[in-house]
Amino acid sequence: MDASNTAMITSSSHTSPWMFPVGETTTVTFDGRDESGNEGSCSLNVTVNTVDSTNPFLVCPADVNMTIELGPTEYEIPFLDAIVVDLAITTLSSSHTPPGPFPVGSTTVVTFTAIDESGNQGNCSFSIDFNIVDTTGPTVTCPPSVTEIVESTQPAVVTFDNATATDLSGVVIFVSQSAQSGGVFPFGLSTVTFTFQDSSGNNGSCDLPITVGEYSEGGSSRAGISPKAFRGC
Ligand SMILES: [Ca+2]
Ligand SMILES: [Ca+2]
Numbered sequence: 001m002d003a004s005n006t007a008m009i010t011s012s013s014h015t016s017p018w019m020f021p022v023g024e025t026t027t028v029t030f031d032g033r034d035e036s037g038n039e040g041s042c043s044l045n046v047t048v049n050t051v052d053s054t055n056p057f058l059v060c061p062a063d064v065n066m067t068i069e070l071g072p073t074e075y076e077i078p079f080l081d082a083i084v085v086d087l088a089i090t091t092l093s094s095s096h097t098p099p100g101p102f103p104v105g106s107t108t109v110v111t112f113t114a115i116d117e118s119g120n121q122g123n124c125s126f127s128i129d130f131n132i133v134d135t136t137g138p139t140v141t142c143p144p145s146v147t148e149i150v151e152s153t154q155p156a157v158v159t160f161d162n163a164t165a166t167d168l169s170g171v172v173i174f175v176s177q178s179a180q181s182g183g184v185f186p187f188g189l190s191t192v193t194f195t196f197q198d199s200s201g202n203n204g205s206c207d208l209p210i211t212v213g214e215y216s217e218g219g220s221s222r223a224g225i226s227p228k229a230f231r232g233c
Pocket of ligand 2: 167
């Protein structure tokens with residue numbers, strides 16, 4: 001505008017509204033002329049600056065709840081990185097690195113953290129749990145096999161030790177044995193079965209061979225027992 005108050009814009013480098021580029025400075029120029037034909041111009045710089053105040057958005061892997069057999073104290077679990085959404089470049093870190101290993105007896109919470117160039121932070125977490133099952137029966141150890149020598153093909157009283165059992169659960173319950181020590185066993189080969197159970201109801205057993213036999217003619221001593229000299233097997 002000039003002293004005549006009748007100046008007008010004759011042209012401009014940009015018109016309103018104008019889409020200015022982000023992060024750059026653009027010079028806008030206006031040309032004008034008054035009623036006397038005097039021309040003039042002016043310019044201004046337009047700079048569009050961006051502000052990022054939005055936290056990164058993260059999508060974590062799904063929670064892990066894996067069923068495993070009783071035994072291991074830790075287990076390896078592979079998993080993918082979280083998905084990060086942000087308009088700026090972000091850096092991603094995590095509290096744990098796959099595949100672990102991760103402890104079986106407790107819950108592990110894995111947290112991913114993303115930070116954008118403006119320092120805005122976002123995070124997400126997922127958990128790793130193990131559902132422990134015991135499907136394995138106790139390990140049962142039978143006492144040494146027993147051979148009882150008799151003079152004829154008659155039953156014999158046989159004694160033997162008890163079986164022992166172990167289980168990873170730490171609990172073994174005696175269930176049964178098919179014959180008792182000190183009982184009478186028939187001539188020939190018998191089997192005593194010992195059965196134990198763990199706290200999850202799984203059974204384990206062992207079979208104890210009991211042999212009642214006699215020397216055949218020619219057998220002279222217990223130490224001399226052989227398949228050929230000993231009858232009853
Ligand atoms: Ca951001
Ligand atoms: Ca078991």
